Amino acid sequence: MSRERAKLVVGNWKMHGRIDVNAGLLTEVAAGASALQNDVYVGVCVPFPYVGQAQALLSGSVVRWGVQDVSAHAHGAYTGEVAADMATDFGSTYAIVGHSERRAYHFEGPELIAEKARRALDAGLTPIVCVGETLEERDEGLTQEVIATQLDAVLTVLTEEQAARIVIAYEPVWAIGTGQSATAAQAQEVHAFLRGKLAAKGASVANVLILYGGSVKPENAQELFGQQDIDGGLIGGASLKSKDFLAICQAAQTVLQKAA
Template sequence: MANERAKRTKWVVGNWKMHGRLAENEALLRALLQAGSVTETVRIGVCVPAPYLAQTEALLRSGPLAWGVQDVSAYAHGAYTGETAAEMAAEFGATLAIVGHSERRAYHGETSEVVALKAQRALAAGLTPIVCVGETLQQRETGATQAVVGAQIDAVLDTLSVQELARIVVAYEPVWAIGTGKSATVDEAQQVHAFLRARLAAKDAGLGDVTLLYGGSVKPDNAEALFGQADIDGGLIGGASLKSHDFLAICMAASTARAV
């Protein structure tokens, strides 16, 4: 298991959601540039609101951090008012794109099929899509977690080629743990990650090396235990990514965590 894990890329990515102002962004990004040796073992990135891509590129382009967007359109161009094409984000040096976040699914009615198309569009633009999956509290309490998460990832498996799938990152974010302060236990998180890895490997053995992240109230005090699980390769971080001290502590936890 240790050898298998060594093949996988470890990531910690901050999702700023709809937060940020120019002065605050600069202070936060400059602080994150102090990550230093952590970036030798863990890839660190931030996904910022689209209006701040130019600022992010200007501050990070000479450093070790990656940056990206929180969503991309399922279309390359056209009469889609308010949409941001993956190719547009790429022009600002973005290399990451979150797709299928539960807030997009819930508030904007995104289906798993649309999420799969967005992942494909991101790949075509040279971005790494971070495909989010996760269940609600009701779904977990009724024992539907695997059915729900399985259907969400299956839509992506059915749309993308094996070659495309090898380039994605998957983030398991239980909806009931996002922004609530309630995180899944390490066992709960590991069980779903192991399920997802098996689902990917069933499509093609090589997909067992796809990076899997956990998101949902990750904090400095629970990060190392979560990241120490055999199938968890890092985190997609919400609120804690807006505090440089907390975010860097989480990055350090990813760097030092050892698989149990």
């Protein structure tokens, strides 16, 4: 991936999908994404049972695929866990780690998420490390403190070379699945703060892609992606509709064309 800060749009299907529905969605996304230029990258992170289907339908296309979580363990007696190497067996590129739903519903702490990110890197995956604050934390003025703690836990266990291979996704918890998105200015402020934290890790880390997630839709994608430090999106609900998802990808393309 170019270090000139290309745009990246990744769909997070969460716990949605059935084989027949997936087939149509993946085929339509692959066909639509083929019209994008080389500086816009597209991915989908699907539930574990459908990774093989994604591989079968997306191989040879410009769309990359991945998973929504990986284990902090390489292998062993961990019933129900899925190792990062298992995801790469199916050609996966991405692994989401630290999504707010994992933090909240599965009580995943910063150290566990950091280990998952390291396992993903060891397996050759690109971890998409999610950070974000709750509405209560934002109202109390704790946004930067919260996301700094979340990000620092990961950066601390990685070398500079490893850290340069991750992707960050800022997802304010209060905007996920609520229909309420952060304004472009609010999102840019946090992304700029994150960019500074990454740069402090090393020069090669400064241009790590930082995605925005939280009720991104075709209507607001271009304004969000046009901000200086927003490099694309981690898309939830809109990624389940090929027309909406491809419109968001096109918004990333439009932003790059305007900047050229």
